[in-house]
Amino acid sequence: EAGVTQFPSHSVIEKGQTVTLRCDPISGHDNLYWYRRVMGKEIKFLLHFVKESKQDESGMPNNRFLAERTGGTYSTLKVQPAELEDSGVYFCASSQGTVYGYTFGSGTRLTVV
Amino acid sequence: KQEVTQIPAALSVPEGENLVLNCSFTDSAIYNLQWFRQDPGKGLTSLLLIQSSQREQTSGRLNASLDKSSGRSTLYIAASQPGDSATYLCAVGTGGFKTIFGAGTRLFVKA
Numbered sequence: 001e002a003g004v005t006q007f008p009s010h011s012v013i014e015k016g017q018t019v020t021l022r023c024d025p026i027s028g029h030d031n032l033y034w035y036r037r038v039m040g041k042e043i044k045f046l047l048h049f050v051k052e053s054k055q056d057e058s059g060m061p062n063n064r065f066l067a068e069r070t071g072g073t074y075s076t077l078k079v080q081p082a083e084l085e086d087s088g089v090y091f092c093a094s095s096q097g098t099v100y101g102y103t104f105g106s107g108t109r110l111t112v113v
Numbered sequence: 114k115q116e117v118t119q120i121p122a123a124l125s126v127p128e129g130e131n132l133v134l135n136c137s138f139t140d141s142a143i144y145n146l147q148w149f150r151q152d153p154g155k156g157l158t159s160l161l162l163i164q165s166s167q168r169e170q171t172s173g174r175l176n177a178s179l180d181k182s183s184g185r186s187t188l189y190i191a192a193s194q195p196g197d198s199a200t201y202l203c204a205v206g207t208g209g210f211k212t213i214f215g216a217g218t219r220l221f222v223k224a
Binding site for chain 2: 031091100
């Protein structure tokens with residue numbers, strides 16, 4: 001089966017610009033998660049979708065971040081406007097449920113200059 | 114609040130050596146524990162998943178154990194190889210489907 005796909009793999013943008021990251025989960029996985037790792041820190045939870053509904057968005061850092069999952073398939077994470085501290089690697093993961101664990105994508109490395 | 118700690122932060126061993134990576138967590142009420150591998154610039158590769166009712170899982174040269182009562186997990190790598198060099202991450206699944214990651218152990222296996 002195809003894995004979790006994320007694109008772009010890298011993005012370099014200027015402070016104040018907008019960036020949209022995309023994640024395509026494994027087909028049939030209702031659960032989709034966004035995580036990120038900023039320089040020198042642990043991977044941190046951002047939010048969790050069950051199908052198209054946001055189940056938990058307690059990890060979203062502020063209102064400059066907007067995640068959507070239209071139709072319960074792929075998801076987008078928009079950062080607007082981007083700030084320097086948003087730089088890091090953004091990971092997407094999907095699962096059928098907690099019993100099965102997560103499958104992660106390769107991540108999007110975001111650099112805000 | 115669940116916290117996950119991994120020790121050591123970095124480890125360098127000669128090829129062929131058996132080694133143990135440690136993971137500890139503060140709240141024993143977990144759903145599962147997953148060990149991942151991350152190569153530089155790459156995503157996370159799942160190595161082993163242990164459900165809360167299990168004590169260990171094995172895959173090839175890897176063996177992971179789980180002791181919920183003491184809040185510990187270990188990842189044992191037998192006969193290490195240079196290709197095992199990577200960062201190993203421990204991740205604890207909590208209620209609400211949220212997973213808490215440790216900071217990782219950077220492993221370097223010298224040929």
